[in-house]
Every structure is written in structure tokens, then in C-alpha cells.
Amino acid sequence: MALMQGQKDAVAARLAGLPAPAASGWLADAQAKAEVLLLAQALPTRRDEYWRYTDPASLVAAEAPPAKRFDPGDEVPAFDGIDRLKLVFVDGVFDPEASDDPTLAGVVIERLADAGRVAGHWAQSLYGVLAARGQTPVARPFATLATSRARDGVVIRVTAKAARPVALVYVHAADTSDAVLHHVVKLEAGAELTLLESGPGAARLTKVMEVEVGEGAAFHHIRVQGRDHDRRAATHVFAHVGAGALFKSFTLTANGRLTRNEAVVDLAGAGARAHLAGAAVGDGAFHHDDTVFITHSAPGCESRQVFKKVLMNGAVGVFQGKILVKPAAQKTDGYQISQSLLLDGDSQFLAKPELEIYADDVKCSHGSTSGAIDETALFYLQSRGVPRPTKPWPKTSAAGRRAGCNAMPRGGEDDRHHRPSGQLEKPPAGPASPPGARGLGTLCLHPASRVPDPDLHRPMAGRGT
Amino acid sequence: MLTISNLHVKLEDEDKVILRGVNLTVGAGEVHAIMGPNGSGKSTLSYVLAGREGYAVTEGSATLEGEELLAMEPEARAAAGLFLAFQYPVEIPGVGNMTFLRTAVNAQKKSRGEPELSAAEFLKLVREKAKTLKIDADMLKRPVNVGFSGGEKKRNEILQMAMLEPRMCILDETDSGLDVDAMKLVAEGVNALRGAGRSFLVITHYQRLLDHIKPDVVHIMAAGQIIRTGGPELALEVEANGYADILAGGN
Numbered sequence: 265m266a267l268m269q270g271q272k273d274a275v276a277a278r279l280a281g282l283p284a285p286a287a288s289g290w291l292a293d294a295q296a297k298a299e300v301l302l303l304a305q306a307l308p309t310r311r312d313e314y315w316r317y318t319d320p321a322s323l324v325a326a327e328a329p330p331a332k333r334f335d336p337g338d339e340v341p342a343f344d345g346i347d348r349l350k351l352v353f354v355d356g357v358f359d360p361e362a363s364d365d366p367t368l369a370g371v372v373i374e375r376l377a378d379a380g381r382v383a384g385h386w387a388q389s390l391y392g393v394l395a396a397r398g399q400t401p402v403a404r405p406f407a408t409l410a411t412s413r414a415r416d417g418v419v420i421r422v423t424a425k426a427a428r429p430v431a432l433v434y435v436h437a438a439d440t441s442d443a444v445l446h447h448v449v450k451l452e453a454g455a456e457l458t459l460l461e462s463g464p465g466a467a468r469l470t471k472v473m474e475v476e477v478g479e480g481a482a483f484h485h486i487r488v489q490g491r492d493h494d495r496r497a498a499t500h501v502f503a504h505v506g507a508g509a510l511f512k513s514f515t516l517t518a519n520g521r522l523t524r525n526e527a528v529v530d531l532a533g534a535g536a537r538a539h540l541a542g543a544a545v546g547d548g549a550f551h552h553d554d555t556v557f558i559t560h561s562a563p564g565c566e567s568r569q570v571f572k573k574v575l576m577n578g579a580v581g582v583f584q585g586k587i588l589v590k591p592a593a594q595k596t597d598g599y600q601i602s603q604s605l606l607l608d609g610d611s612q613f614l615a616k617p618e619l620e621i622y623a624d625d626v627k628c629s630h631g632s633t634s635g636a637i638d639e640t641a642l643f644y645l646q647s648r649g650v651p652r653p654t655k656p657w658p659k660t661s662a663a664g665r666r667a668g669c670n671a672m673p674r675g676g677e678d679d680r681h682h683r684p685s686g687q688l689e690k691p692p693a694g695p696a697s698p699p700g701a702r703g704l705g706t707l708c709l710h711p712a713s714r715v716p717d718p719d720l721h722r723p724m725a726g727r728g729t
Numbered sequence: 730m731l732t733i734s735n736l737h738v739k740l741e742d743e744d745k746v747i748l749r750g751v752n753l754t755v756g757a758g759e760v761h762a763i764m765g766p767n768g769s770g771k772s773t774l775s776y777v778l779a780g781r782e783g784y785a786v787t788e789g790s791a792t793l794e795g796e797e798l799l800a801m802e803p804e805a806r807a808a809a810g811l812f813l814a815f816q817y818p819v820e821i822p823g824v825g826n827m828t829f830l831r832t833a834v835n836a837q838k839k840s841r842g843e844p845e846l847s848a849a850e851f852l853k854l855v856r857e858k859a860k861t862l863k864i865d866a867d868m869l870k871r872p873v874n875v876g877f878s879g880g881e882k883k884r885n886e887i888l889q890m891a892m893l894e895p896r897m898c899i900l901d902e903t904d905s906g907l908d909v910d911a912m913k914l915v916a917e918g919v920n921a922l923r924g925a926g927r928s929f930l931v932i933t934h935y936q937r938l939l940d941h942i943k944p945d946v947v948h949i950m951a952a953g954q955i956i957r958t959g960g961p962e963l964a965l966e967v968e969a970n971g972y973a974d975i976l977a978g979g980n
């Protein structure tokens with residue numbers, strides 16, 4: 265498809281806004297190759313099929329729109345209580361001073377640029393490769409941008425069970441910082457790693473993480489995106505999951521002007537499992553987009569997608585989730601649910617769940633629901649002493665509640681299909697409520713009534729960065 | 730403890746009048762029962778006391794230990810010691826029963842300026858109380874009341890009451906839907922809370938609950954008014970003869 269001049273100009277301007285490429289060795293070649301690909305792909309506009317619900321303009325803009333840093337007050341930093349190996353990036357640049365010594369039993373950690381100079385380095389066969397593979401049939405130009413212009417990143421090779429989690433901490437310092445990061449993670453057969461990510465990273469963050477999960481290996485990813493109100497982020501995880509391996513990822517997002525989190529997972533070996541989950545709480549100028557593409561390439565694999573959002577004061581939530589089952593992937597078990605709680609009539613939830621199945625012995629389900637808060641449930645809570653937060657939960661009349669429900673559809677209505685009975689009894693990651701649930705599913709996420717639940721993952725219990 | 734004077738209530742959005750001058754005083758440590766035909770306004774009275782929206786108080790007042798109840802938010806009434814066990818407990822999908830209980834207990838403690846319970850203290854307490862009500866661990870993990878049987882919902886109400894330790898407990902038909910054994914469990918749960926000046930207002934249609942929870946005073950409500958007040962024998966009279974005579978004779 266021939267690109268319009270305007271699209272070419274937009275790519276050129278975006279690239280010109282970033283520091284010139286400084287890599288050497290194979291990395292320089294890989295980045296140059298990605299740049300050629302980017303020029304062919306162009307950056308998205310709202311006309312692109314997967315950008316209809318999310319306006320990419322501020323991600324495309326040559327300069328990062330300014331974003332003030334969030335003042336956490338006396339809030340404890342995310343993952344603070346966990347014994348972890350910390351690697352700190354400030355506005356997208358590795359800060360060795362602030363980071364821990366990267367020696368860890370069972371793990372080899374290197375800076376991307378250093379790995380890039382070593383001919384025949386293991387990362388060479390993955391860098392930009394998983395990302396490129398994950399762009400058929402849908403191009404992901406911001407991933408290509410990150411591959412071509414990553415200023416920094418880490419490459420992590422895990423050969424055994426990592427002694428401690430590795431934590432990537434993304435500090436936002438300058439008001440207009442524009443960070444581009446690209447990490448590569450490789451877990452050898454049977455290896456195990458927990459990777460923690462926290463922080464906004466910059467005023468605007470463009471990021472790719474490629475993960476190869478070897479046979480029988482387990483990768484746990486837990487992420488808390490920064491609290492800065494005006495930050496913007498386009499993040500991508502590309503995972504290739506081997507036989508009997510496990511890939512798990514959870515993201516908690518509170519605040520952020522624009523967040524697009526893409527996850528592209530290929531269940532490539534028999535019996536591989538992928539569990540992806542996200543919780544987002546948005547108040548006001550908040551647009552959060554989870555775009556997930558899971559491919560079942562091998563037989564007997566299991567995938568779970570559970571995404572929940574609480575939206576108020578005009579916040580917008582988007583979920584685009586796809587399960588593709590290839591002909592060889594018999595005995596596939598795929599499940600996807602996205603739910604949003606709209607606390608007022610101004611907020612919106614837009615969902616686009618997709619199933620594409622080419623095998624016949626398959627168990628797949630998807631569902632998407634959104635609802636307003638239930639007044640009776642609210643009264644029940646109040647009658648037990650739980651206060652009704654004054655600002656975000658306005659007292660709505662029945663008419664107001666109906667308006668709230670009507671404001672959201674455009675695909676946001678309940679559209680459950682192919683839901684075999686028995687599926688709901690085993691919700692995947694974390695405490696999921698059944699599809700169709702309307703109510704205060706996210707009670708514990710509201711700051712005014714936040715309560716750590718023994719059943720919830722401790723590190724995510726409402727902390728920020 | 731609880732004093733209701735000349736309480737008149739209508740529906741907020743309609744001209745339907747439900748309570749027509751209710752007078753009722755429950756002293757500290759007393760157990761009062763309210764009986765009365767369907768639709769006479771018993772649940773409405775309990776909802777208005779608890780602060781549910783949709784009702785307009787056109788006249789009268791209600792005080793809890795001298796404090797004017799009707800001006801308070803529902804959560805403030807709860808913190809002041811009022812508890813309503815619902816006739817129809819509400820399902821809240823997505824909120825774990827345990828989370829709900831802990832949120833409620835700590836919210837009340839907080840509003841009274843008391844220290845909150847730690848996770849460990851809370852768990853110990855809830856397990857202990859759940860055990861006596863034969864509520865299993867699975868029910869504590871599930872979303873509040875979702876998929877609970879009728880009897881399980883009622884036992885869950887009593888568990889909440891036991892955890893919150895209110896001063897004034899209103900039980901709206903807590904006995905309906907309970908099997909014989911569950912009724913005993915619930916009655917034991919209630920009796921365990923008796924004493925220490927705690928008061929109860931028990932709404933019921935049947936004498937059998939009152940066999941277990943002995944009332945000091947029995948009221949009959951009809952068409953939005955208390956039309957007769959007496960001792961425990963009044964409940965026996967209703968059980969034997971129905972409401973016809975009482976309705977005809979008035980007080």
C-alpha cells in the first residue's frame with residue numbers, strides 16, 4: 265500500500281524528534297532494519313482498524329506532550345517490600361548509580377548496547393525478531409519504532425530459577441522526556457523468573473519487551489504503571505511460549521492520560537499456558553487501552569485474558585482482545601473476559617473481542633460487560649458502614665443510571681458468545697468475577713475504601729510509584 | 730435505645746403513603762418483635778431507619794440513643810450502632826465476602842476513632858464467628874451473597890451482625906427461608922449477642938422464631954401503624970387466630 269506523503273512526513277518527524285541512533289554491531293543493523301520496516305508501515309491514525317477507539321495522535325507527535333510528575337506523598341513505592349534486584353531507568357536511560365549490582369544466580373543481565381557489540385550474542389536472534397513476527401497480520405508501528413530507536417534496555421538470560429525477582433524501575437524526571445526502551449528476555453528450558461516493572465518512565469514512553477519462554481520455563485510479569493496524570497505510554501510485550509511453559513502477566517494502571525498496552529503471545533509449544541490480566545482505575549482525563557492478541561499454534565494450550573476497569577468522570581477504557589486458534593491447535597482452552605464499571609454517564613468502555621478458530625476440538629469463550637453501579641448494592645454497603653465516596657460516586661437517579669448504561673455501548677454491550685458452562689468456575693489470574701457481574705467489583709481499588717485483600721497479590725494492593 | 734415518634738413515610742416519587750404515624754420505643758437490652766400482615770409497612774420501617782433512599786419522611790422522628798437518626802447517612806447510622814439484617818440480602822458480584830466484612834468492620838472502627846483490625850486479628854475473629862454459624866470457608870471467599878441459598882444469605886447477615894457488634898439490631902424476617910437447624914443456629918447467634926444493653930427489633934411472621942428468641946414486647950403493625958402492643962402472648966394469639974380479630978378490634 266502506497267503511503268501518503270503526510271504519513272511519511274509523520275514518521276520522519278517522529279524519528280527526528282528522537283536522538284540519532286547510537287548503537288553498534290549487530291544491534292545497529294537490527295535497528296536500521298526496523299527503521300526500514302517502520303517507513304513502510306507508517307505510524308497509525310484513527311483510521312487504522314486497531315486504533316479506532318484510541319487516538320494515536322499524541323503518540324505520533326514529534327514531541328512528547330509535557331507531563332508533570334506525580335507527587336506520591338507518603339505512598340510506599342511499588343514492590344517496596346519485596347527482596348528484588350533493582351535496575352533503574354531515568355527518562356529511559358539506565359542509571360547504574362541508582363541500580364543494584366546486576367549479579368544474580370541463574371540470571372545474566374546485560375545492558376542492551378553492550379550485548380549489541382558482541383557478535384553472535386544470544387539476543388541477536390531475538391531482538392526485533394519476536395516483535396516483527398508478532399506483526400502479522402496486524403502492524404504495530406510503535407513497537408517497530410521502539411526496536412529501531414531504543415536508546416536503552418536490558419537483555420536478560422535466565423538459565424535456572426532466578427534467586428530473586430528482577431525489578432525494572434522507570435523514573436520520570438523531565439516534563440517533556442520521550443523515552444524509548446527495548447528489552448529482551450530469554451528463559452532457557454525449565455528456568456523461572458519474576459519480572460517487576462514500575463513507574464511512568466517518562467512523559468511519553470514507547471517500549472517493547474520480547475520474551476522467549478523455553479520449554480517448561482515460567483515467566484511471571486507484574487507491572488504497576490506510573491501515577492503521573494498526564495503521562496503517555498505505548499507498551500508492547502511479545503512472547504513466544506514453548507512446550508509446557510507458563511507466561512503470566514498482570515498490569516495495574518491508575519492514572520495516565522493515555523496508555524496503550526499491547527500483548528502479543530504465541531503459544532508455540534504443546535501444553536503452553538498464557539495468563540494475562542489487567543486492572544485499571546481512571547478518573548477524568550484517562551484513556552486506557554488493552555490490546556491483546558493470543559495465538560494458539562500448538563495443541564493443548566491454555567490462554568486466559570482477564571481485564572477490568574473502573575472509570576469515572578469521563579475516563580475511557582478500551583479492550584481489544586483476540587484469540588486465534590490455528591489448525592494444529594486442537595484441545596485449545598481459551599478464555600477472555602473484559603469488564604468495566606462506569607461510575608457515571610460520562611465514562612465510556614469500548615470493547616472489541618474477537619475469536620478466530622481453525623481447529624475443531626476447541627473450548628473458547630469471550631465476554632465483555634460494562635455496567636453502572638448498582639444503587640441497592642451501594643445501600644447495602646452503606647448500611648454496613650462503608651461510606652459512599654463523595655466525589656467519584658455521585659448519587660445517580662434511575663434515569664441517570666440508565667443514561668450511564670446507554671452512553672457506553674458501541675460494542676461495549678454485553679456480548680457473550682460461545683461460553684461453555686463450567687468455564688466460569690475457574691477464572692484465571694486473580695479474583696475474577698463472572699461475566700455479567702454488575703456491582704462493586706472493584707471496591708478495594710477505590711482509594712477511600714482501599715483494603716488489602718488476603719486473596720489479592722500483595723504487591724499490587726493499590727500502591728503506585 | 731430506639732425511639733420512633735409519629736413517623737409518617739411516603740414513597741418519594743409517588744403519592745403512596747406507607748407509614749401513618751408509627752410510635753415505638755425499644756429500651757436498652759430489650760427485644761421487641763413486630764408482626765403484621767404482608768404489605769403493612771414492616772420492611773419499609775426498617776429501611777427508613779437504616780436510611781434507604783426512595784422514601785420521604787413527612788412527619789415524625791426517630792432517635793438512636795438520643796441522636797436524630799433520620800438526618801444521618803446510612804453509614805453514619807451503622808457507625809452509631811444500627812444494624813439491619815435484610816429481608817432480601819443483596820448480592821454484590823465481584824466483592825469477596827471476606828473483603829466486604831473487613832471493609833465494613835474497619836470502616837466502622839475508623840469512623841468511631843478506634844484502631845482498625847490487622848489482617849491476622851480479623852481472620853481469627855471471622856473464622857471463629859463463621860464456625861459457630863456453620864458458614865464454611867468457601868462462603869467467605871465467594872462474592873457477597875452471590876449464589877448463596879436463601880438460608881445461607883440469612884446466616885451471612887447474622888455473621889455480619891456478629892462481626893459488627895451493633896447496639897441496635899433490626900432483623901427483618903431473618904427466619905424466613907431457614908430450615909429448622911439453621912433457625913436454631915441463627916437464634917443462638919442472636920442470643921449470644923443479647924445482653925450488654927444490646928437491643929433487638931425482630932420482624933417476623935411466625936411464633937417459632939420467638940420460641941428461640943424470647944421477646945419482651947410484641948407489636949402488631951397494620952396499614953402503616955402499630956395497632957396493638959403486648960407481651961409474648963400476643964404472638965401466640967396471632968399464631969392461633971391470625972390477624973382478623975386484632976384488625977377488627979384495634980388496640
Ligand SMILES: Nc1ncnc2c1ncn2[C@@H]1O[C@H](COP(=O)(O)OP(=O)(O)OP(=O)(O)O)[C@@H](O)[C@H]1O
Binds near residue numbers: 766772783
Ligand atoms: N419502593 C416501593 N415502591 C412501591 N411500593 C412500595 C415500595 N416500598 C414499599 N412499597 C409498598 O409499601 C407497602 C409496605 O411494604 P413493606 O415491604 O414495608 O411491607 P412488609 O410489611 O414488610 O410486608 P411483608 O410481610 O410482605 O414483608 C407495600 O404495599 C409495598 O408494595
Ligand SMILES: [Mg+2]
Binds near residue numbers: 771772773816901902
Ligand atoms: Mg417485609
